[in-house]
Amino acid sequence: MxxxxxxxxxxxxxxxxxxxDGIDLVTADGExxxxxxxxxxxxxxxxxxxxxxxxxxxxxxxxxxxxxxHLPPRARQIAMVFxxxxxxxxxxxxxxISFPLKAAKLNKAEQAQKVQWASSxxxxxxxxxxxxxxxxxxxxxxxxxxxxxxxxxNVFLLDEPLSNLDAQRRxxxxxxxxxxxxxIGTTTIYVTxxxxxxxxxxxxxxxxxxxxxxxxxxxxxxxxxxxxxFVATFVGSPPMNLVDDGTDLIGFxxxxxxxxxxxxxxxxxxxxxxxxxxxxxxxxxxxxxxxGEIEGTRVVARVAAHLSLPVAEGGSxxxxxxxxxxxxxxxxSGLRRRPERPHVTSIAAEEAPA
Amino acid sequence: MSAPPVTExxxxxxxxxxxxxxxxxPAVVYILALxxxxxxxxxxxSFSNVxxxxxxxxxxxxxxxxxxxxxxxxxxxxxxxxxxxxxISQVAVLILANLLALVLSADFHGKRLVxxxxxLPWTTPVALGVLGWFWMLDSVYSPIxxxxxxxxxxxxxxxxxPARNMYWLAKTTLAQSAVIIVHIWRTLPLATVILLxxxxxxxxxxxxxxxxxxxxxxxxxxxxxxxxxxxxMAVAMLFSIVFTFTDLTISLVLTRGGPVNDTQVxxxxxxFKGIQGGDLAQGAAIALFLLPVMIAIAIAMLRLARRSxxxxxx
Amino acid sequence: xxxxxxxxxSKGPGGYKTKRVFGRIALYFGATFFAMxxxxxxxxxxxxxxxxxxxxxxxxxxxxxxxxxxxxxxxxLLWNDTSYRTFLLNxxxxxxxxxxxxxxxxxxxxxxxxxxxGRWGESLGILIFLVYLVPPTLLFIPLTGxxxxxGLQNSKWSMVLVYPTFTIPFCTWLLMGFxxxxxxxxxxxxxxxxxxxxxxxxxxxxPVSLPGILTVVIFSFTLTLHEFVYSLAFVQSTEEKTVSVxxxxxxxxxxxxxxQALMAAAALVAFPVALLYNYFLDxxxxxxxxxxxxx
Numbered sequence: 001m002x003x004x005x006x007x008x009x010x011x012x013x014x015x016x017x018x019x020x021d022g023i024d025l026v027t028a029d030g031e032x033x034x035x036x037x038x039x040x041x042x043x044x045x046x047x048x049x050x051x052x053x054x055x056x057x058x059x060x061x062x063x064x065x066x067x068x069x070h071l072p073p074r075a076r077q078i079a080m081v082f083x084x085x086x087x088x089x090x091x092x093x094x095x096x097i098s099f100p101l102k103a104a105k106l107n108k109a110e111q112a113q114k115v116q117w118a119s120s121x122x123x124x125x126x127x128x129x130x131x132x133x134x135x136x137x138x139x140x141x142x143x144x145x146x147x148x149x150x151x152x153x154n155v156f157l158l159d160e161p162l163s164n165l166d167a168q169r170r171x172x173x174x175x176x177x178x179x180x181x182x183x184i185g186t187t188t189i190y191v192t193x194x195x196x197x198x199x200x201x202x203x204x205x206x207x208x209x210x211x212x213x214x215x216x217x218x219x220x221x222x223x224x225x226x227x228x229x230f231v232a233t234f235v236g237s238p239p240m241n242l243v244d245d246g247t248d249l250i251g252f253x254x255x256x257x258x259x260x261x262x263x264x265x266x267x268x269x270x271x272x273x274x275x276x277x278x279x280x281x282x283x284x285x286x287x288x289x290x291x292g293e294i295e296g297t298r299v300v301a302r303v304a305a306h307l308s309l310p311v312a313e314g315g316s317x318x319x320x321x322x323x324x325x326x327x328x329x330x331x332x333s334g335l336r337r338r339p340e341r342p343h344v345t346s347i348a349a350e351e352a353p354a
Numbered sequence: 355m356s357a358p359p360v361t362e363x364x365x366x367x368x369x370x371x372x373x374x375x376x377x378x379x380p381a382v383v384y385i386l387a388l389x390x391x392x393x394x395x396x397x398x399x400s401f402s403n404v405x406x407x408x409x410x411x412x413x414x415x416x417x418x419x420x421x422x423x424x425x426x427x428x429x430x431x432x433x434x435x436x437x438x439x440x441x442i443s444q445v446a447v448l449i450l451a452n453l454l455a456l457v458l459s460a461d462f463h464g465k466r467l468v469x470x471x472x473x474l475p476w477t478t479p480v481a482l483g484v485l486g487w488f489w490m491l492d493s494v495y496s497p498i499x500x501x502x503x504x505x506x507x508x509x510x511x512x513x514x515x516p517a518r519n520m521y522w523l524a525k526t527t528l529a530q531s532a533v534i535i536v537h538i539w540r541t542l543p544l545a546t547v548i549l550l551x552x553x554x555x556x557x558x559x560x561x562x563x564x565x566x567x568x569x570x571x572x573x574x575x576x577x578x579x580x581x582x583x584x585x586x587m588a589v590a591m592l593f594s595i596v597f598t599f600t601d602l603t604i605s606l607v608l609t610r611g612g613p614v615n616d617t618q619v620x621x622x623x624x625x626f627k628g629i630q631g632g633d634l635a636q637g638a639a640i641a642l643f644l645l646p647v648m649i650a651i652a653i654a655m656l657r658l659a660r661r662s663x664x665x666x667x668x
Numbered sequence: 669x670x671x672x673x674x675x676x677x678s679k680g681p682g683g684y685k686t687k688r689v690f691g692r693i694a695l696y697f698g699a700t701f702f703a704m705x706x707x708x709x710x711x712x713x714x715x716x717x718x719x720x721x722x723x724x725x726x727x728x729x730x731x732x733x734x735x736x737x738x739x740x741x742x743x744x745l746l747w748n749d750t751s752y753r754t755f756l757l758n759x760x761x762x763x764x765x766x767x768x769x770x771x772x773x774x775x776x777x778x779x780x781x782x783x784x785x786g787r788w789g790e791s792l793g794i795l796i797f798l799v800y801l802v803p804p805t806l807l808f809i810p811l812t813g814x815x816x817x818x819g820l821q822n823s824k825w826s827m828v829l830v831y832p833t834f835t836i837p838f839c840t841w842l843l844m845g846f847x848x849x850x851x852x853x854x855x856x857x858x859x860x861x862x863x864x865x866x867x868x869x870x871x872x873x874x875p876v877s878l879p880g881i882l883t884v885v886i887f888s889f890t891l892t893l894h895e896f897v898y899s900l901a902f903v904q905s906t907e908e909k910t911v912s913v914x915x916x917x918x919x920x921x922x923x924x925x926x927x928q929a930l931m932a933a934a935a936l937v938a939f940p941v942a943l944l945y946n947y948f949l950d951x952x953x954x955x956x957x958x959x960x961x962x963x
Contacts, residue, residue: 053856072368074862086857090875099871103862147861368865374784377776381836384773385799388811388833393802395810404813450702457698468699470946471707474938477945478710479894481912482934486709489716489927495724497712497731518727539706547949571691593801600803603896607916621805621897628809629901637809644806652798659794 002064002077002154002187003027004050009059011045011211019045021211022059027189032181034202035191038234042211043191044159050189051080051157064154074103079148080157083164085140087132093119093143094128100151118150121180137165138173145177149184156181156188162197174200195235199223207231226251226327229334238289241299242329248337249329254289256325257301259309260318271320276301280313292317399638406632419639423627432618433643435530439619440599443537447594448587450538451545456575458546459553476543484607487536491522491608498522526616529609533617536608537598544597545590552586553579588658592651600644620644710938716931717742724927742928746919750926751906752933755914758824759937762910763892765828770835770888775881777836778843779869783852797841800834804897807833812901826902827910831895835888842887846880847873886948893941911937 004027011020020042027033035043048054050061052073061068068076079100088096097118101111119125122142132140141161148156162170162177178201181188192198198205199219206216207230215227226232226240232251233239240251257276260266266273276292276299283305290301290309301319311317328337366372400419402411423429458469475483490496499519502508510516522528556579564574602621605611611618611626618626620643628637715731716724718738729735746752777796781789811830812821820826850873858868874881899913906918915933919926 051860053859070365072365072864073856073859074864075365078860080857080860082853082857084851084853086851086853088854088858088872099858100861103867151862365864370784373865374780377780377784380773381777381796381840384832384836385796388814388830389799389802389807392807392810392814395813396806399810399813406812406816453698454702457695457702460695462695462699464699468703470942471703473706473946473949474710474942475706477890477942477949478938479896479912479941481896481916482938483709485916485930485934486713489931490709490712494727495731495927500727500731539709543706571687596801596803600805602805606900621803624805624809625897625901629812634809634813641806641809644803648801648803648806652801655798655801656794 005062007060010057012057018211030185031203032188034198034205036198036205037208041208043208047157047191077154079151079153081144081148081161083160085144093130097147114150118146122146138169156186158190160192229329238300243297251327252321252325254300254302256321258320260320266320273320275316276319277316396638399635400642404634419635428615432620432623436619439534443534446538447542447545451549454546455549473543475540480603493521523609524613529612529617536604541594545594548590552583713931713935743932746929746932755911759910762824762827763889766831766892767885767888769832773836774839777840782844782847793844796837800837808897808901815902822904824908830898835891839884843880883948890945
């Protein structure tokens with residue numbers, strides 16, 4: 001069990017572009033930390049530096065309070081699972097899993113015992129004689145995890161291990177992975193671009209863009225209390241609506257929008273009442289998305305599936321947004337403005353229809 | 355506070371900076387010591403008076419060796435032969451390789467056998483293959499002569515002369531033609547194989563588009579395939595030229611330099627003078643005449659490599 | 669090819685058919701012509717091998733038939749009365765030694781250029797390959813001096829010393845082509861799993877690249893057997909000669925060629941080498957095409 005810490009960690013490839021730009025990060029012991037961001041944001045480079053596969057340009061990495069910059073991967077007490085699982089094609093599953101134990105010079109009996117232990121936790125003990133090419137995607141993933149587990153490392157590093165699975169498999173794999181990590185309790189750093197995965201798995205999420213951590217917090221914090229427009233729009237699907245009112249960017253989630261059927265239920269101290277123009281609805285089965293326009297900006301509302309629009313497509317409907325759901329962002333920097341402006345009366349001069 | 359650079363001796367061999375050059379060392383040492391160094395030596399030899407008996411470079415004689423070989427009629431003949439043989443044979447190879455590549459890119463019965471046979475001249479050791487020609491063109495027992503005799507073209511009162519044999523390897527023009535033909539025979543497979551690789555690399559969609567556009571076989575050939583093949587043709591020809599221009603084996607094994615040195619080429623004459631004759635200095639000087647063409651070819655290939663690399667980066 | 673599948677864009681069904689048939693005939697004619705041209709000397713070699721003296725040395729006999737019954741006497745002569753076995757043995761010793769040296773030098777070099785050298789790797793690889801094109805006929809004179817200086821003149825070990833100068837450049841390029849197809853994540857995984865870089869290479873990259881390494885072995889073997897110039901220049905004694913040179917210089921008694929034995933000597937080596945080279949040529953082309961041809 002160990003904490004992982006990075007101090008001003010930077011990686012520069014060539015001139016100009018820093019893939020990782022001075023990142024400070026501290027994990028808690030045993031936590032499941034997700035590095036979330038779009039492709040090319042630097043999250044994988046960050047993970048590889050922690051693992052020792054890339055040398056940082058500057059900055060420090062500490063694992064278990066020990067400076068590890070100069071140590072090669074094998075000396076860092078870590079295990080890593082690649083997106084491709086990197087199973088050794090010429091070895092059986094058993095030999096794949098026992099591979100790190102051979103490196104650690106354990107004797108045959110010890111190896112067998114640990115392989116048995118790891119493979120039964122992952123539920124693959126009947127596959128030990130097979131070769132990787134005979135396994136399904138999900139099975140390969142579990143072999144990779146068993147191989148990582150068997151070393152009993154201080155830290156797990158996982159690089160998008162679920163992205164090679166098909167969609168159905170992914171949800172159950174996520175569940176299994178979480179159970180697995182809670183049972184084992186090892187500090188885990190997990191890289192993904194899928195915000196659903198991040199929200200579902202992480203104890204905390206580090207949202208990364210262009211080599212910098214935009215926000216580090218629990219899923220709840222990230223979702224309800226985003227630090228800037230990038231975090232606000234990256235997490236949540238459909239993304240947070242942002243409307244420019246001349247002073248700030250006003251943000252509100254699709255589910256924060258309510259269709260007003262009885263105006264009395266929405267008093268203006270708690271609700272911001274607006275008109276949503278040029279509406280179009282999308283029936284998704286579990287919910288309905290309503291697209292419309294506020295002050296020239298296209299927004300999305302998420303409502304219950306059984307609700308229907310009182311007007312035809314292209315028309316306008318009255319809506320209300322809870323004031324506590326509003327988030328304000330600075331127009332230039334995108335950073336969150338706190339405290340919120342005490343009393344936003346409207347976004348435009350437009351009042352809701354009476 | 356930034357971490358100190360990797361200095362722990364234990365992990366020295368993990369550093370890419372150390373491992374990379376270390377891995378290259380054996381190959382590079384070999385090349386520098388046994389290719390680079392001899393190249394330099396060759397130049398030095400040509401300006402000295404080394405012999406097989408006394409291979410120490412102790413005296414420099416300026417341009418004496420070059421003057422000596424230039425005055426030699428045989429050398430000038432060898433130089434001329436090298437150029438002429440290469441030119442004629444390679445033009446023929448260029449045309450024939452294109453035809454053969456076309457043939458081999460199609461499917462037909464017995465294709466595998468044909469491919470094996472066609473590649474034989476290249477895949478066999480040169481000296482052994484040429485021995486076959488040597489026997490086939492023998493002055494007394496050539497089966498070709500026999501065929502010609504049976505056809506009434508050879509022998510007394512025939513168009514090809516009163517003799518009962520052609521004396522392929524004993525008459526100047528015939529011997530030179532024979533050498534040229536054997537050169538074609540030997541490098542054709544190499545050029546063809548390279549061209550074939552290029553042909554199969556032409557994407558299928560281009561061919562399909564041409565078919566839909568109504569282009570017939572010849573039209574496709576001339577306007578689409580040939581232009582796309584030009585870079586690979588250049589590569590094939592460059593390889594082929596290298597092997598022909600610098601060849602020693604064919605002239606030696608087939609004709610031993612020809613009737614009265616008429617089929618000597620630079621390489622074989624260098625051998626006669628330098629090794630058999632023992633005059634390493636002159637031999638080196640003769641062989642140096644290979645260098646300009648080699649350098650030109652190397653430059654051409656580097657240009658081609660760079661160009662195809664640059665195109666890929668688009 | 670257009671002639672076989674799609675017709676030459678002509679108008680009516682009748683025009684289609686004749687063009688196809690015509691093209692087909694041309695194809696077979698071409699294939700036969702080229703095959704004959706290439707194989708003729710070899711066919712002649714094989715035919716001669718079994719001919720009895722009485723048949724061979726009669727100029728009026730039809731050379732394409734066995735006018736007297738075919739005989740194995742020539743092979744017997746070759747095997748027992750000449751130094752052919754010595755040549756074969758020498759060739760084998762030289763070839764195996766050269767293969768070992770080549771593999772030891774080439775595998776790390778190709779790895780380094782593909783994996784550790786970044787942008788320079790490709791260019792250096794091409795440069796090394798070009799060394800292959802430096803003609804032996806340019807280097808053989810100074811190399812004769814060098815060989816004498818190290819005391820290896822007239823010995824088969826002179827060839828073992830010098831042959832890697834062309835097998836290494838050629839095979840480095842060859843192996844680079846194969847290495848490009850190796851998935852590098854298993855190497856990184858092995859380093860994570862507890863091995864040093866060299867340990868990881870040995871346990872993951874090498875096993876996965878065995879086909880490529882085998883191709884290197886085969887090509888350095890066949891390139892050794894093809895070589896003629898250096899062995900001609902370096903070696904004079906019969907006991908040290910290899911096959912290519914030995915067959916050329918030694919199978920003569922006085923001024924008399926033992927033709928059948930000579931042809932047998934040539935054929936016995938020529939065909940196996942050709943078969944081996946042919947079989948592995950396809951693999952080489954795959955690697956070659958990756959580099960040189962823009963598809």
